[in-house]
Structures are given as structure tokens and as C-alpha cells.
Amino acid sequence: xxxxxxxxxxxxxxxxxxxxxxxxxxxxxxxxxxxxxxxxxxxxxxxxxxxxxxxxxxxxxxxxxxxxxxxxxxxxxxxxxxxxxxxxxxxxxxxxxxxxxxxxxxxxxxxxxx
Amino acid sequence: xxxxxxxxxxxxxxxxxxxxxxxxxxxxxxxxxxxxxxxxxxxxxxxxxxxxxxxxxxxxxxxxxxxxxxxxxxxxxxxxxxxxxxxxxxxxxxxxxxxxxxxxxxxxxxxxx
Numbered sequence: 219x220x221x222x223x224x225x226x227x228x229x230x231x232x233x234x235x236x237x238x239x240x241x242x243x244x245x246x247x248x249x250x251x252x253x254x255x256x257x258x259x260x261x262x263x264x265x266x267x268x269x270x271x272x273x274x275x276x277x278x279x280x281x282x283x284x285x286x287x288x289x290x291x292x293x294x295x296x297x298x299x300x301x302x303x304x305x306x307x308x309x310x311x312x313x314x315x316x317x318x319x320x321x322x323x324x325x326x327x328x329x330x331x332x
Numbered sequence: 333x334x335x336x337x338x339x340x341x342x343x344x345x346x347x348x349x350x351x352x353x354x355x356x357x358x359x360x361x362x363x364x365x366x367x368x369x370x371x372x373x374x375x376x377x378x379x380x381x382x383x384x385x386x387x388x389x390x391x392x393x394x395x396x397x398x399x400x401x402x403x404x405x406x407x408x409x410x411x412x413x414x415x416x417x418x419x420x421x422x423x424x425x426x427x428x429x430x431x432x433x434x435x436x437x438x439x440x441x442x443x444x445x
Contacts, residue, residue: 320378
């Protein structure tokens with residue numbers, strides 16, 4: 219299965235600032251996704267990162283708040299913009315080689331906003 | 333949109349007993365159902381999955397059953413061990429929606445020695 223690396227693994231940020239999270243996969247994948255997991259909660263899909271086109275956002279998530287890039291088949295970034303304490307969460311990248319393969323996750327980025 | 337309900341939210345069993353976690357999905361077009369295990373502070377890890385053309389799948393102590401008519405699927409863990417203690421998540425997806433997964437709320441399993 220694909221190995222997915224995320225960085226940073228954790229960060230503490232000031233409110234009003236932005237942070238970009240990177241996700242690197244060790245092989246080409248057709249599908250990459252970004253999830254949010256609040257403490258003690260389930261995983262909520264933020265968006266599907268589409269290679270060469272704009273990301274597809276889920277209800278409740280907007281591009282201005284969570285801009286996503288996917289310049290190639292192995293890399294994606296998620297930016298959390300104008301952060302507030304409510305954005306404190308774990309952000310997880312996942313990838314799927316193709317629709318017949320399972321989806322695997324990175325270790326996540328634990329974000330705290332003061 | 334798709335909704336996945338998972339029960340129970342917590343489950344405590346004695347070592348050696350069986351554990352069953354159940355999920356119900358809303359969209360009859362869903363055709364892929366994975367289960368993930370997440371230990372504290374770790375990434376979700378796939379433990380077993382099933383597709384809609386199969387009714388049951390087994391891997392050692394873990395099995396998953398699917399009832400398409402009732403739109404529910406279950407995870408069965410036999411001969412539980414303390415290292416099975418974790419949060420388990422079910423999920424569902426549709427092939428024609430780009431493979432995105434919709435997750436259940438999670439079940440915290442505690443196996444007491």
C-alpha cells in the first residue's frame with residue numbers, strides 16, 4: 219500500500235494566521251482527500267484534491283478557508299486560513315491508488331490555535 | 333447525502349469474548365464498505381473491507397457481513413485480545429463519487445484482560 223507522509227506533525231499557531239499542511243505519497247495515486255478529526259470525534263471529509271483542477275469541497279467547507287493544491291499525482295497541500303480556536307483539530311490526508319484499491323491515511327497534523 | 337450510523341459508541345468485553353459493531357448506511361448506491369482501527373494518537377488503519385457483491389468476508393479473527401437489502405454491515409471480532417482495544421470506524425462509498433468515504437461515528441472498544 220502507498221506510504222503517506224504529512225508535515226508538520228503538529229503545530230501551535232496564533233489566531234488569525236494561516237498554516238499549510240503538506241502531504242506526500244510515495245507512489246502515484248489518482249485520488250487524494252483531506253479530512254478533519256476533532257478530538258474524540260469521527261473523520262469528516264473536507265475536500266477531494268483533484269490533480270490539475272480545483273478541489274471538490276464538501277458541504278460546510280469553502281475554498282477561501284481551506285485552499286487546497288494538488289500539482290501532481292503524489293503531492294497535495296491543505297491551508298487552514300485565518301485560524302480561530304475552533305480550527306483546533308487533527309487534519310488527515312488520505313490517498314487511494316484507484317477506485318478498486320483501499321484508502322490509506324497519513325499520520326495527521328495536530329493543530330492547536332491559541 | 334450519504335449518512336452512516338454506527339452503534340454502539342462504546343463497547344467493553346472480556347478478553348476472549350466476541351465483539352460486534354454495526355453500521356447502517358442511507359444510500360443504496362453505496363458499494364464499498366471498509367473498517368478502520370484507530371489507536372490513540374495514531375492514524376486510522378484499514379483492517380478489513382467488503383464490496384457489495386459479497387455477503388461476508390473473513391480474515392483470521394475479523395469478519396465483516398453485509399446485508400444490502402437492510403443497508404447494514406457489521407464487524408465481528410472473535411477471541412478478543414487487549415491489543416484489540418481501539419476506536420473502530422466503519423465507512424461507505426460509491427464508485428461514481430470519486431471514492432470518497434463517509435464515516436460512521438466510531439466505536440470505542442475496550443477489551444479487559
